[in-house]
Amino acid sequence: MNAENIDEAAPKKSLNFIEAFVEQDLKDGKNGGRIQTRFPPEPNGYLHIGHAKAICLDFGIADNYGGICNLRFDDTNPVKEDVEYVDSIQEDIQWLGYKWKNIYYASDYFQQLWDLTIEFIKQGKAYVDEQSAETIAKQKGTPTVPGTESPYRNRPVEESLALFQKMNTGEVPEGAMILRAKIDMASSNMHFRDPIMYRVINSHPHHRTGTNWKAYPMYDYAHGQSDYFEGVTHSLCTLEFEVHRPLYDWFIDQFKDSDYRPRQIEFNRLNLTYTVMSKRKMLQLVQEGLVSGWDDPRMPTICGLRRRGYSPEAIHNFIDKIGYTKFEAQNDIGLMEHAVRENLNKTAARVNAVIDPVKLIITNYPEGLVEMMETVNNPEDEAAGTREIAFSRELYIERDDFMEEAPKKYFRLTPGQEVRLKSAYFVKCTSCKRDADGRLEEIYCEYDPMTKSGMPDANRKVKGTLHWVSAAHSLTAEVRLYDRLFSVENPSADERDFRDLLNPNSLRVLTNCQVEASLKNGKPLDQFQFQRIGYFNVDPDSTPDKLVFNRTASLKDSWAKEQGK
């Protein structure tokens, strides 16, 4: 490459294939240069991290190309839908930082769709089929065997028209009649074998239209037409809809009356290792009480991640890292953890907490003396400032920060080895006391008064640094790490830090967690492990299943231990 080209080449940002399509459409002058997308959830569950991937794309494309993105609830099946979900979906999208232009509901188009369908039937392109679901399924054939035509296929238009009207009055029981498009029972694409356009549902009222309608349009019909009504230019969806695209286009062609046409483009859905993302399974976890709700921190829902301490930025970072392609991928949960660490390391305030405390007594430190030690709130953000924490003769440290007989690479407290107490002094262990069962009760050590933080001697090299709380100044909290209840009988935080715990700050936390749940059929649910290292959002109203923990040093150890290494 010669010198002239370098300047042009350098800033070139690689596009994902969808952006490339959009740019090509723009270049071709399609749809008058308009860009419009939509995020079309069915309100039948809470949004999860997989939806976040779609949301970032739908809203992101609109933002990047000066277009608009609407929120549309695909509420064509009242059996599964509920306003609870409508509300939570809106909340979660907003939390992610996106603003839709308009909110639409597929149910808003029921009348329009109905009128269109009447015309469609009059043209002889659809018929009412009165066969049972089983019969129809049988006649459909298989992917390799052509289907057979329904005996009702060529019934008079007037008859279909009259029956279609009846389908919506309530006199037709569910399952007795459906409206089918007359296409091709021998098509190699199963979706063309006279697809169902309308079915009767009168067992459940619709969450918005109540009992006004008894006949409801199916996805394949309603979705494309909704896109068309709204002026969507790029209808982005996941790979499993690839086979539906020809039908999507077919229905558009039947009704379109201008040059404008929406275009469906598919991308790969998010598959996260160790993570259950099926709405059906998540619903089961909620209904059977295996989790505290859709926002249980172990859930991969947006609200669960929010409670777990993920920030919208962290989720955006993660989505940016994984990309959009045409093939199924397995995304490592580690990548998501990396994204959240990257973000929260810069923003989360740290506090001290001891989970499994053991008393550390500094034998040469004056009894009754209390020194206030200054410590930083966030080592990666000077603006976060400092706070003071009380230091005294008797402290608590983490039980596994001490080993009487330590292996060579153990950098924490062990007899004869000097370590730093974070923001305080260097101490050297002299001895320890054990109870009759050999359980560690107290550790004794001596401090070096010349090594207080900030003093010249504090620059001396030590291998290890430990966190601690002052016994007399600490408070006890009952904390739960996900499914594990840690009842800390001894104080777990100094007073100052305990107040921090009640602040709505993101805090680091250790979250080793494995859940095994059983499904109704007795088969074990995929063993899933929601998070190894995580962060927690602590809010004042929260129940005590929150834990603050400022140490990351031993995470690798504890994880290795769990793996039996």
Add this chain to the structure above:
RNA sequence: UGUCUCAUGGUGUAAUGGUAGCACUGCAGUUUCUGAAUCUGCCUGUCCAGGUUCGAACCCUGGUGAGACAACCA
């Protein structure tokens, strides 16, 4: 024995006819007031076989492998 889609290190992704690059993981080292984070280095890749071309991850042909499709779900 159909139709559609896809195939790049362990994983995730770039390169769209012109030097296979980036990130995560792993390993090694560095640094740090907690072994995290940071920083550095290393390892590892174009599914196979032909063809077109000066040149192929990319275009063509044929294999192989994977996923989606047979809900009155979306």
